[in-house]
Amino acid sequence: MAKIIPFKAVRPTQDKVGLVTCRNYEDYSAAELAAWLNFNPYSFLHIINPAYANVQSISWDKRFKGVALKYKDFKNENIFIQEEEAVFYLYEIQTKTQSFTGIIAGTSVEDYQANRIKKHEDTLQYRVEMFKDYLHQTRFNTEPVLITYPDSNELNTWIQIKKKNRPLNQFSTTNKEKHTLWRIDTQNDIDWLEDHFETIPNLYIADGHHRSASAELLFEQDKDLNNPNLNYFMSFLIPESNVKIYEFNRIIRDLNGFSKEDFLEKIAENFEIISKEQELWKPQNKGEFGMYLDGIFYTLKYKKEIDNTSIKQQLDAQILYDTVLQPILEIGDLRNDERIAYISGKQSIISIKEKVDEGEFAVGFMLFPSNIEEIKAFADNDLIMPPKSTYIEPKFRSGLVVYEL
Incomplete structure (x- = not known):
């Protein structure tokens, strides 16, 4: 009660x-x-x-x-x-x-x-x-x-x-x-x-x-x-x-030593990559991610089957961390690593484009927002969502x- x-x-x-x-x-x-x-x-x-x-x-x-x-x-x-x-x-x-x-x-x-x-x-x-x-x-x-x-x-x-x-x-x-x-x-x-x-x-x-x-x-x-x-x-x-x-989108200061071509090749191991050119594209569904790199927007569609038995592995923020941020960009600490910053989904994705175009950041990732049922599922199972998963x-x-x- x-x-x-x-x-x-x-x-x-x-x-x-x-x-x-x-x-x-x-x-x-x-x-x-x-x-x-x-x-x-x-x-x-x-x-x-x-x-x-x-x-x-x-x-x-x-x-x-x-x-x-x-x-x-x-x-x-x-x-x-x-x-x-x-x-x-x-x-x-x-x-x-x-x-x-x-x-x-x-x-x-x-x-x-x-x-x-x-x-x-x-x-x-x-x-x-x-x-x-x-x-x-x-x-x-x-x-x-x-x-x-x-x-x-x-x-x-x-x-x-x-x-x-x-x-x-x-x-x-x-x-x-x-x-x-x-x-x-x-x-x-x-x-x-x-x-x-x-x-x-x-x-x-x-x-x-x-x-x-x-x-x-x-x-x-x-x-x-x-x-x-x-x-x-x-x-x-x-x-x-x-x-x-709202979601929290991620912007990263560098590609961890990868060239653009090699970085895209690493991304392609887990995602279907679709160029959207200059279209200001945001994810429309779970399992989709947006990426802005070197003046071009991309759609990233997760190719692998999502583990529906794991509450944590179903979360888009966790998928991005497990497939890109940690293994490719070697960002382990989402709270304290100075190479990553966050922009709430309430702001226009133009702000991500501007920060990357200005050269302060190398790449931006856009996520699909979580919902209240995901939040409750984490809470009910005494689980912790990744840092900066939601802006409420x-x-x-x-x-x-x-x-x-």
Whole structure:
């Protein structure tokens, strides 16, 4: 059974919410970051980058303490307010092409430990430790874990009814997204939602494996403080059918000493190679790959029979690794090898062409995106997908809802 709880969230005042919230700070270029910090005094970027001018010259400990102090300043200036009672939220994100609606709630560390909240990605211990230290110092989190639940007609109907109510917040952003937030605060609704999720045996992490692992680590470290908020971490729960899964395409800096002709000959051992000339071609099915090499796009069709008895061997990212990246290009560590980089499938493949044409990279590979069933199969069998197998939306706005620890 999945346990979710309402919580006393901290959030921007209604008149400032559109000014406060921001994308993940890593999404901003240096120029964008400077512009937002210089011209928008309400941006949450001021909290997560409290010393942006010299951020590289201060220790993580000092930076985390600066984040905590700046957050207190925002609260003291009444830019943020706290709910008087524990509530749930409905949150809708409308992009140019898609709409996402989910529930903001606290999810259980105990469920995570018991594998009722299932994982499909590995984590880097140093990142888990760092974010745990961040949470310990700042005592708040505004980046929920994206979690999927099985589609439910009953829950979908309930959500559609609640969305007819007057929203708590509604605002648009400069990237032309529309954001709407509803408060779920009546006891009947809270009880109904909690009871409904207790009928769900398992939830699945779509995005945020490091955040959930850090929450568990913080719970183990600070559980003697008897702080009930540590027993949960903030999540954005969304139906399986409503997530958007993109691939991560691969670009490689060199051909590992092979000439173009020899490289194509090695590729041909496992793939049928079809030249697409200048056509911006992307894979249309599983088992197909795109390749851009020396000004030409290619279709690569896997010639061998896929091992349907192995969940891992059916994954396109694994096939590419086993047939090209590791044996031919000798790239073993997909996380740390500096010869490989990744571009999400959300970006145009023109970006791959440009990087190869500029000479920084020698070849690019385009993959067909995974689906939610593949992700669940890995999670259900306690398997780990290769690094950078998926890029998943929606992405949550930092500073919209804050979970205090």
